[in-house]
Amino acid sequence: MEKAWDPQQGERYWYEFWESQGYFSPSGSGEPWCIMIPPPNVTGTLHMGHAFQDTLMDAFTRWQRMQGRRSLWQPGTDHAGIATQMVVERQLDAQGLSRHDLGREAFIERIWRWKEHSGSTITRQLRRMGASVDWEHERFTMDEGLSAAVRETFVRLYDEGLVYRGKRLVNWDPVLRTAVSDLEVIAQEEEGFLWRIRYPLEEGEGFMEVATTRPETVPGDVAVAVHPEDGRYRHLVGKNLIVPIGGRIVPIVADEMVDPAFGTGCVKITPAHDFNDWQVGARHALEGINIFTPDARLNDEVPEAYRGLDRFEARSKIIEDLQARGLVAHSEKHRMMVPRGDRSQAVIEPYLTDQWFVKTAPLAEPAIRAVEEGRIRFVPDHWDKTYFEWMRNIDDWCISRQIWWGHRIPAWYDPEGNIYVGRSEEELRRRLSLPDSLPLVQDEDVLDTWYSSALWPFSTLGWPDSTERLATFYPTTVLITGFDIIFFWVARMIMFGLKFMDDVPFHEVYIHGLVRDGDGNKMSKSKGNILDPIDLIDGIELDDLIAKRTTGLMQPQLAPQITRTTRRQFPDGIPAYGTDALRFTFCSLATQGRDIRFDLGRIQGYRNFCNKMWNAARFVQMQSDQAASESSPDEGGVEERWIFGILRRTEGRMRTAFERYRLDLAAQAIYDCIWNEFCDWYLEFAKARLADPDTPAQRRRAILDTLARSLEIQLRLAHPLIPFITEAIWQRIAPLARKSGRTLMLQPWPSPSDEPAIEKEDGEAIAHVDWIKDLILAIRNIRGELDIAPGQKIPVILRNAKALERERIAGGESCVRTLARIESIRFDDEGTPTPAGANTATALLGGMEILVPLEGLVNKEIEIERLDRQIEKLSRSLERSTAKLANASFLDRAPAEVVAKERSRVSEIEASLDSLKTKRDALAK
Structure with a gap:
């Protein structure tokens, strides 16, 4: 073995070996086990959340594979409609072009070319992380098979009346000019103003003061609402007001949505531009009037003086005009939550527009029952409450997007505006007997990216065709994902799985927390605290790290601050830690809390752990090379029985941890075993026995055999968490442990029922060795506290030793002498008792005293x-x-x-x- 483990070279070598041999494909005749990768955006790169989640999925997949199950980790990427289109549109913009200059077909073709050449970054990074996914069956949400599945579900839902086109309020990005999902809207607190505007009463004199943060929407008001119990305004309910911009006559209504303590207790109702107002409007049969164009300029529904103005320009002009008329009673600064598009950073506009929707209530009912009846289990179980809350208050799902990249909605219109839905124009003409002379135009919109990903558990396995993979692996076994997409992805997969497969898409949902920095802060570009997992694996120079963090900032003015932060945190850049160290760090953090604090100190410690394991393996190989061809030794001594007992205990701890989705406990168990028990103790016991000329040859062979066999078992136990270094070591150690096979990843998990060495836990041996360890530690503590030089051997006297303790010392004296640096051991009743007042250092081990004469040793x-x-x-x-x-x-x-x-x-x-x-x-x- 090389003197040191080189992760950069070794990890790449072993991954290429595994993939080239097809080891990631499901194999064997065991029970099927399947997990789906949450499809990352094809435009994306692997961030810390991806790396954490993918580590968990890979660890469970490798563990199940070693259990003998036909394990499938299904990979694939999402076409990421808006994000991908933005990337290519920016490229065009740099050339002075727009997508409209190319036309739809040429633009889509250009995106496909970009995807083929530049869109595989994240799959390369998954390989770098050691992801053992079935690359031979990698899927893409826009490939032909998945596209057919999308069309098939849309047609079926439409035919059943569960998909419809209607005018409703949606999140609208005025820069991208498309509807967006709630997940693509980031609400952040910003400084604004709260204005109190006077609305004149229609009859008589007087005003009502209405508080608003958005005066630009005043021309779209259709009512003013007050709380029904608010005594200040109860007498006015049912009367009318005059909207101060446009002069529309609107009613005063009573609605419990109103907070009497906010502002004046009077709220303007603009159903076409506020989600709460939309609900109030529905309750009171109020009309919604859209006053914006798709790019958030005021349209022809407003007075001519404001038409064509940007919404924020209109805000200023409306306030200026109202002030001139004495209709602004008051204004004050006001902190409020502002919704912004996560990609465009534009303020999102609630917008009334025609869109396609899925009627979700009929789909939600069976999805709720599936969890209530235990057919799907959330881990931790408290997440089912979040699921139920969302599903029981579900609204119809807007599935159309006004972009070109994505699954084009399979709907066509005739000149009269009639809608025809089909799998293709040819199919619907044939099915509906439409004449060729009837001109049809396909809908311009595409489907929400979340629509195709909702089909992921069965579309990736071949549906709507009846494939062998679909029959074998659906329902899948477990889904591993973050809590932030329980509704956006998890709930929709459950609804669609039950609808189209008549079965749940998975049996368990393991919800993990989100990765934050060491101080608990969310990682963000603006804070300069983002860590790239590949930088942690391969290292990065300081200047390169600064350039990476400050390039392409949405807010360039933050670059100096980010640069200073980076220099302070990483004055020497980031060293290369290797994938195994990063993976072990992630596993150790995989508690069942909401937040995961990533501390660089941990990854450094686990890099040391990997190095310690490598060094231990080198010792075992050097000691055991000569024993590989020798006959099988008889059973070893107490230390050998002890280490196998520790391995039995460790396997049990790890199995329980895997079954409970507690990789943090699995990582702690194998760390304790390898570092604390095997390296710190058994190797030292073995060295002492092998160095003792009185150790019989038979015992020597037992020790050499145990070194190889116990290490080989530990490598199998650790492999799901740290696959690269365990594979590299196993290739050298397996022959010494009389194991055969081309790869560790296909070796059986060392179950006590199948592994004679750990079939039972020898409690007597564990108690014996634990006592010897305590004795050595007690003597070492005396040496440490007295600052006795490591090379100086000391005499030890034992007082009040019982028969069992004497027996243990007799059997392990060579180990105690060597590991505690002892010159001699004697008992105080051997003819030379130690006086009670002698000048000695004392420690206690149960009722036995450990005495070290201090003469010439210490002050x-x-x-x-x-x-x-x-x-x-x-x-x-x-x-x-x-x-x-x-x-x-x-x-x-x-x-x-x-x-x-x-x-x-x-x-x-x-x-x-x-x-x-x-x-x-x-x-x-």
């Missing part, structure tokens, strides 16, 4: 200080135990054996304190 004053600290610590323990025994409630409620144990503990502490005080007093003389 007496230092040892007195050490004894004082021990006395203080034991005194506090005695105080707590005494208080517990003095508590009548404890004595009444605690089991008798617990009370007896506590009394025994008090006696032991008192005896230990007496011994330590005697020692301290003797030294002080």
Whole structure:
């Protein structure tokens, strides 16, 4: 083995090996297991959220594969309609062109060319992360198969009356000029104004003061609302007001939506430009009047003086005109939530327009029942409450988008405006017997990207065709995703799966948290705290990191601040940590909380963990090379039985963790085993035994065999979390452990039922070795506290040792001597007892005292200080135990054996304190 593990070279080599051999495809005859990748945008790059989520999915896939199941991780990418179109339109803009200059067909062709050459970044990054997806069956939401599935579902839903075209309020991006989903709207707090505008009463004199943050929508007002219990205005309900811009006569209505404490308690109702107002309008049969053009300029519904003005220009002019007429009663600064498009950064406009919708209530009912009946389980289970809340208050889903890139809506119009829906124009003409002479024009809109991704669990497996993959892997087993898309993706997959497959799309939904920085802040470009997972894997120079963070900023003025932050955080750039270290970090953070704080200190520690495992493997290989051809040894000694018992315990902890979706606990279990037990202890025991000339040849062979076999088992246990380094080591160690196979990833998980070495946990051996470890640690503590040089060997005297303790020491003396740097061990009843007042350092192990003569080793004053600290610590323990025994409630409620144990503990502490005080007093003389 090379002296050091090179992740950059090794990780690439082993991934190419796995993929070239087809190891990621489902294989074997075991029970099918399937997970779908949440399809990343084809325009995107792997961010920390992707990397975290993909690590979890890969770990579970590799674990299930090692369980012998036919495991499929289905990959693919989403066409990302708006995002992709924006990328290509920017390229055209740089050439002085627009998509309209090219025309629809040429523009779509250009996007396809861009996708083929530049749209595979994220799939390359998935490979770098070690994702064991079935690349041979990679899908794309715009490929022919998935496009056919989209058309098929649309036609079926339309024929059943579940898809319709209607005029409703939607989120509208006036820069992109399309409807957008709620997920593409980012609400952020901004500084604005609250104006109080006087609306004259139609009859008589007087005004009502109406509070608004959007005076530009005043020309679209159709009512003013007050709360029905607001005594200030109850007498005015049913009367009319005059809209101060345009002069429209509108009613005063009572509605519980109004907050009497906000502003004046009077709210203008503009149903075509506010979602709450739309609901009020529906309750009171009020008309919605759209006063904006698609680019958010005022249209012909407003007075001529305002037509053609941008909405914010109109705001200023309307306020100016109202002030001139004395109709602005008051204005004040006001912090408010402003919705902005996540891509255009434009303020999103609620907009009344004709769109295509899915009628969701009939689809939601069976989807709710599926979770209520336990056919789908959320992990953690509290997320079902979020699911139910959304599904029980569901609104119809706007599925049309006014762009060109995407699945064009399969609807055609005749000159009279009649709508015809079909899988193609030819199919619908044939099915509906339409004459060729009837001209038809296809709808210009495309479907919302979330529509095609809602079909993902079955469209990727071949639906609407009856394929073998569909029959084998649907329903899928589990979905792993973030909580932010429970409704946008998870709920819609459930609705469509039940509708078109008559079965749930998956049985479990594991909801993970969102990755934040070490301080708990959301990662964002404006804060300069974004981490690119590939930079963590391969490293990046400081100047390159700064350039990467400040290029293409939406707000260029933030560049100096981001540069300063980056220089402070990474003065030397980011070192290369490797994929395994990053993956192990993600796994260790995979708790079931909402937020995941990514701390760079962890990844550095786990890089050290990988290096320690590599070094341990080099030692095992060097020691065991000669033993590979030797006959199988007999059972080893207590240390060998102990390490296999630890492996049995670790396998159990990891299996339970995987089953409960707790990769943090799985990571902790294998870390404890490899670092704390195998490297820190068993390797050291083995070195001591092998260095002891009195160790019999048979025992030596057992140790060498155990080194190889126990390490090989650990590699299999760790492989789902850190696949690269475990594969590289396994290739060298497997022959020494008498294992065969071309790859670790297809080896069986080391189940106790199939692995004789860990079939049972030897409790006696574990207790024996744990006691030896405690003895060594106690002696090491004395050495450390007394600052005894590491190379200096010391004598040790043991007092009050019981027969079992003497037996354990006799069996492990060579290990204790070596690991604790001991010159000699003797018992104080061997003819040369140690006087109670002798100048010795003392530690306690149960009832046994460990004495180290201090003559020539240490300063007496230092040892007195050490004894004082021990006395203080034991005194506090005695105080707590005494208080517990003095508590009548404890004595009444605690089991008798617990009370007896506590009394025994008090006696032991008192005896230990007496011994330590005697020692301290003797030294002080």
